Amino acid sequence: MVNAKFQALINQFTDLAANPHKTAKEWSLKTGKKVVACAGLDVPEPLIEAAGMMPIVLLEEYGKPIELANAHVQSHMCGYVRSMMEQALNGTLNYVEALMIRDACHELRMIGDLIHYVTDNVKHIQFMYFPPTQHETLTKPFMQKEMAKIRKIIGDYNSVEITDEMLAKAIKTHNENRKLMIRLYDIRRGNPGIISAVQVSVVIQASMCMPKEEHSKLLQELIAVLEKMAKDFKPSNSIPIIVSGSLCEICKDYVLEAIESTGGVVIDDDLYVGSRYFNTLYDELLTPMDALIEAYVNPISPCPTKYEKRSIGDYQLEMLQTTGARAIVDVIVQNCEAHYYGYFMAHQKVLAAGRRDLDLFIDMENDQFGQVKTRLQSFFESLEGE
Numbered sequence: 294m295v296n297a298k299f300q301a302l303i304n305q306f307t308d309l310a311a312n313p314h315k316t317a318k319e320w321s322l323k324t325g326k327k328v329v330a331c332a333g334l335d336v337p338e339p340l341i342e343a344a345g346m347m348p349i350v351l352l353e354e355y356g357k358p359i360e361l362a363n364a365h366v367q368s369h370m371c372g373y374v375r376s377m378m379e380q381a382l383n384g385t386l387n388y389v390e391a392l393m394i395r396d397a398c399h400e401l402r403m404i405g406d407l408i409h410y411v412t413d414n415v416k417h418i419q420f421m422y423f424p425p426t427q428h429e430t431l432t433k434p435f436m437q438k439e440m441a442k443i444r445k446i447i448g449d450y451n452s453v454e455i456t457d458e459m460l461a462k463a464i465k466t467h468n469e470n471r472k473l474m475i476r477l478y479d480i481r482r483g484n485p486g487i488i489s490a491v492q493v494s495v496v497i498q499a500s501m502c503m504p505k506e507e508h509s510k511l512l513q514e515l516i517a518v519l520e521k522m523a524k525d526f527k528p529s530n531s532i533p534i535i536v537s538g539s540l541c542e543i544c545k546d547y548v549l550e551a552i553e554s555t556g557g558v559v560i561d562d563d564l565y566v567g568s569r570y571f572n573t574l575y576d577e578l579l580t581p582m583d584a585l586i587e588a589y590v591n592p593i594s595p596c597p598t599k600y601e602k603r604s605i606g607d608y609q610l611e612m613l614q615t616t617g618a619r620a621i622v623d624v625i626v627q628n629c630e631a632h633y634y635g636y637f638m639a640h641q642k643v644l645a646a647g648r649r650d651l652d653l654f655i656d657m658e659n660d661q662f663g664q665v666k667t668r669l670q671s672f673f674e675s676l677e678g679e
């Protein structure tokens with residue numbers, strides 16, 4: 294009975310995540326709210342919510358061919374920006390009020406300008422120039438100016454003035470959703486295998502394309518079922534693994550399935566469509582604007598697109614230590630320059646600490662299942678032999 298309820302809920306999340314634009318449009322019709330698409334996890338979603346609109350995270354359309362975009366975007370750009378151009382050109386993004394982009398890397402900056410230049414399909418395209426250096430004296434004053442500018446622009450999209458009260462309420466809604474996702478991850482860490490990595494991924498994907506309150510209601514039900522299941526659950530004895538990376542893209546199902554079918558069990562992650570999305574809570578004791586700035590400047594997960602005192606390698610070692618995972622699987626999006634640099638430094642740090650990791654370079658436009666599975670099999674065999 295409990296398992297049937299669990300499966301029914303997972304099916305619901307899977308349906309919601311399967312076609313994020315359809316889901317977002319349906320919620321937009323139901324609530325009468327405009328939709329604002331966010332490229333990058335640093336777009337301050339509560340500002341959009343506070344303005345009475347619905348933020349969604351723009352993801353790549355995996356499995357759909359890139360056709361129109363080929364005339365404008367080279368094949369050596371990452372799959373995410375290629376897909377973003379395709380979605381702009383083929384009219385998928387016609388319904389959004391705005392596309393908000395944090396100026397996180399060369400490719401994002403290029404694609405925002407290029408979309409603006411080649412098509413009128415996207416009503417507004419707005420960059421946010423948040424500084425990549427996070428702990429300089431000028432970082433916070435600069436952020437205050439930029440955040441105030443963005444607050445005004447977002448308010449104007451819906452002809453409202455965003456008050457502190459509206460923003461504080463939106464922050465609370467987002468924090469509630471984040472706390473539930475943190476709880477889901479606690480349950481997975483404590484009960485390896487109780488929920489698969491693909492199932493966790495669809496739960497997070499759903500949160501990126503629907504109203505946070507609605508997602509929280511479903512998630513509360515899922516957590517209640519999992520807590521019951523945990524009472525007599527026998528944890529998996531496969532090798533506990535942390536999956537990391539997959540910047541701007543969903544970590545492909547076949548990668549997660551391959552990990553869990555070749556000898557590993559994902560007990561935690563540092564994925565973009567994963568813990569990076571929700572693990573930093575907004576500090577409700579600060580003023581709402583300062584809470585947004587603080588979440589950008591001091592996030593839980595270091596980001597390769599920013600310069601931070603704490604590196605990804607430090608963070609991965611902390612995660613290995615606190616979770617009891619045996620190794621890291623780094624998923625690197627093909628042609629993501631920012632992550633290439635970040636990953637190589639993290640890899641050196643992990644190796645120097647005597648820990649193990651495996652890199653998988655994933656190209657969104659090619660299914661590498663066979664190759665990925667073979668590499669994972671050898672990796673787990675080598676770990677078993679240690």
Ligand code: SF4
Nearest residue numbers: 371398400540541629
């Ligand atoms: S995947 Fe990497 S290169 Fe592509 S947009 Fe994201 S940070 Fe930039």
